[in-house]
Amino acid sequence: MDFLRLPKRTTRTRTYGLTSVADFGVSMGELKNILSDYSHIIDIAKIAIGSAYVTPNLKKKIDLYKEHHITPYCGGTLFEKCYYQNKIPEYLTYLRDLGIEWVEISNGTLDIPLQERLQLVSHLKKDFHVVGEVGSKDPNQEMSISEWVEEIQLFLDAGCDYVLTEGRDSGTAGIYEKCGSIKSDLIQQLIQAIDSKKIIFEAPTSKHQMYFIREVGPNVNLANVKLQDVLALEAQRCGLRSETFYLEEHECQLP
Known part of the structure; x- marks a missing residue:
């Protein structure tokens, strides 16, 4: 029964308003239970960090996500490990064998030159949907606001479907200060300069998520969401939460 006036949400299959969860090793049995109830509000599932390489029954897990119309992909750390060991061709074969159609290009741990990452995007977009990630996992490695804007736009121009803003699963790097506070000036510049439908903000805590919902609207793209928090x-x-209680429908739709 629908009797409340609520902000208008995008529906499946969404191109924005995405919820991307981080799977750090949830068991198949638990995952089946979660997806039986909540798959309709999950769009993307990242097999987090490099855990895909050691996940038991990984193909079954990938297939389960796909059965529920959720896009699975491997975390950028696995890509970087393969890049570091000169195993990118093997990695791409690995993804194809698993039936994974999305690949993340990141430099959260390694310092991969920007032009090399852009070349990889241009090459891989022929066979995969590509997500670029901007920002470092090292909280001491700072980028200026103009560098953030430029790099995100370059990734989109190179052919990325979306660009992730690094935030770590702890919310203490990239778009966040070491203490976990949000770099609000950076976020304001990003959403003014770039189509926010193409940015996926890593937002691992409810505090971070509420900030982006208030600033961008209910159809903001959010990642690193815990499965139990969807x-x-x-x-x-x-x-339907105190901090977002007064959102009005006319305020909350992305243009």
């Missing part, structure tokens, strides 16, 4: 996040998007 229903609470959807409630936040719908104005």
